[in-house]
Amino acid sequence: MRDLYRRLGVAKDATPDTIVRAAERCNNRMLKADALSTLGNAAHREAYDDLHDLLGELGRLRAGLGMTHAPHWQGDAANDFSASPHRIVVRQELLTRQLEIALGRHQTRWRRRCWLAFAIVIGLIAAHIAGRWMS
Amino acid sequence: MAPARFSAFELLLLKSRYPPDTASLLLLAWVYVSKRIALAEDQRYLEVLANGYRHSQDLDTLLEIARADLTAIQLAAEVVLRERVDEQAHPFLRRAIGLATSEGELSLRNHHILRFLSDLSGVTPGAFARLFREVTGRPLTPPGDPSRQDYWQQDEIAEPPPEESAEKHAENAPQPPQRPHHWQRWRLRIVSAHARRRESRLERDRLRQQARQRAEKRRQEEERLERERQAEAQRQEQARQADARRQDQERQAEDQRREQARQEEAYRQEQWRRQQWQQATGAPQPHYRVRLALQVLELEEHASPIEIKRAYRRLAQRHHPDRFHGQGDLRVSLASQRFQRIKNAYDYLMTTT
Numbered sequence: 455m456r457d458l459y460r461r462l463g464v465a466k467d468a469t470p471d472t473i474v475r476a477a478e479r480c481n482n483r484m485l486k487a488d489a490l491s492t493l494g495n496a497a498h499r500e501a502y503d504d505l506h507d508l509l510g511e512l513g514r515l516r517a518g519l520g521m522t523h524a525p526h527w528q529g530d531a532a533n534d535f536s537a538s539p540h541r542i543v544v545r546q547e548l549l550t551r552q553l554e555i556a557l558g559r560h561q562t563r564w565r566r567r568c569w570l571a572f573a574i575v576i577g578l579i580a581a582h583i584a585g586r587w588m589s
Numbered sequence: 590m591a592p593a594r595f596s597a598f599e600l601l602l603l604k605s606r607y608p609p610d611t612a613s614l615l616l617l618a619w620v621y622v623s624k625r626i627a628l629a630e631d632q633r634y635l636e637v638l639a640n641g642y643r644h645s646q647d648l649d650t651l652l653e654i655a656r657a658d659l660t661a662i663q664l665a666a667e668v669v670l671r672e673r674v675d676e677q678a679h680p681f682l683r684r685a686i687g688l689a690t691s692e693g694e695l696s697l698r699n700h701h702i703l704r705f706l707s708d709l710s711g712v713t714p715g716a717f718a719r720l721f722r723e724v725t726g727r728p729l730t731p732p733g734d735p736s737r738q739d740y741w742q743q744d745e746i747a748e749p750p751p752e753e754s755a756e757k758h759a760e761n762a763p764q765p766p767q768r769p770h771h772w773q774r775w776r777l778r779i780v781s782a783h784a785r786r787r788e789s790r791l792e793r794d795r796l797r798q799q800a801r802q803r804a805e806k807r808r809q810e811e812e813r814l815e816r817e818r819q820a821e822a823q824r825q826e827q828a829r830q831a832d833a834r835r836q837d838q839e840r841q842a843e844d845q846r847r848e849q850a851r852q853e854e855a856y857r858q859e860q861w862r863r864q865q866w867q868q869a870t871g872a873p874q875p876h877y878r879v880r881l882a883l884q885v886l887e888l889e890e891h892a893s894p895i896e897i898k899r900a901y902r903r904l905a906q907r908h909h910p911d912r913f914h915g916q917g918d919l920r921v922s923l924a925s926q927r928f929q930r931i932k933n934a935y936d937y938l939m940t941t942t
């Protein structure tokens with residue numbers, strides 16, 4: 455499936471008028487016919503948008519998983535909807551790192567609480583001495 | 590230090606007994622959510638699976654996550670990718686295919702999602718097509734392309750397939766059990782009730798089979814029509830391409846001929862203009878044969894006999910055929926042609942001037 459919005463140079467949420475004008479302007483006969491029959495009709499456009507979203511998601515998923523050149527991801531869909539792998543995150547590594555951080559904090563919680571209590575006690579003593587010294 | 594806020598699916602994964610099972614359950618929930626018509630038996634199937642994986646109370650959360658959260662799906666895909674081996678992938682794919690095709694037709698969304706899942710499991714397209722045929726009994730057809738005009742035109746031409754699920758649900762409605770009105774004859778009543786139930790079950794089965802056969806026939810006819818249309822469209826396209834190519838070639842040939850004619854005309858005009866100019870200025874032009882001979886001997890217009898002789902000797906030395914004796918007959922013959930031309934030119938020049 456081709457990304458008609460990108461090929462017409464039109465935003466995804468464009469009004470029907472914009473799309474018809476862009477379709478009239480383009481030179482490719484097949485592209486013009488496809489765009490008018492798909493995006494000109496409201497019901498057709500809804501179905502197309504649904505699949506367009508799904509393919510965009512799949513493109514990003516594949517980029518994140520390193521499957522951009524897999525055997526099932528070929529043809530027009532792969533050409534138009536592949537994402538670049540630069541800005542993609544590996545979720546599992548994120549999760550393990552978060553987990554390690556949480557675990558570390560959990561394991562040192564009593565030590566941190568002892569230090570906090572100690573600091574509070576010292577502060578109280580200092581306040582008491584300062585009060586004595588003032589009056 | 591960022592606070593550790595785990596999303597719903599991450600919490601599920603961390604608490605689960607076996608994370609790959611949770612991940613595959615989320616992916617199956619994604620397939621279920623992307624179906625066109627969600628049947629009750631699919632919901633029951635997912636519940637049974639969730640019970641097996643000890644996530645019976647989490648199925649609703651999983652469905653919500655599958656609808657909304659793409660990062661969770663990515664995480665599940667990563668878990669499946671890293672921790673599932675190839676042999677264990679086939680049961681997961683079978684379940685996914687069965688879930689996606691339980692209503693009959695594979696929706697476009699599910700087609701692309703199944704392709705993604707088969708890539709995730711490392712299954713080649715041929716193996717996936719075989720799996721599909723094993724599970725559904727139908728061959729795998731490539732998904733329609735809603736960005737093409739043909740898809741929407743065929744949609745208009747073909748009739749929408751009738752809703753068989755409505756029929757099946759009407760037949761699945763349970764028959765009310767026959768209660769004994771007079772308990773003296775309750776045995777007879779019960780026996781007759783059993784007989785009636787058996788008959789109704791048989792009828793239901795027969796009707797279901799008939800409906801299935803009808804649906805299969807319609808599907809086969811539609812497939813045949815589609816194939817014929819595709820073949821016709823291909824033939825038309827090929828004919829158009831062939832015509833376009835022929836026209837292009839003809840245009841190119843015509844352009845070339847026109848260009849050649851123009852060049853020749855320009856050359857002739859130049860020659861005519863040069864003659865006119867020379868006649869006007871009055872300088873007597875040497876005869877064209879003389880000019881040709883001088884050109885062959887690589888000499889200027891007015892050359893003295895001494896220069897002609899020197900040029901002849903130089904060129905004859907260079908192009909004598911005996912110099913090319915070891916380089917093959919072709920070279921020798923070419924050299925001898927050149928040598929003859931040089932010799933004729935010199936003879937002509939010697940006799941005329």
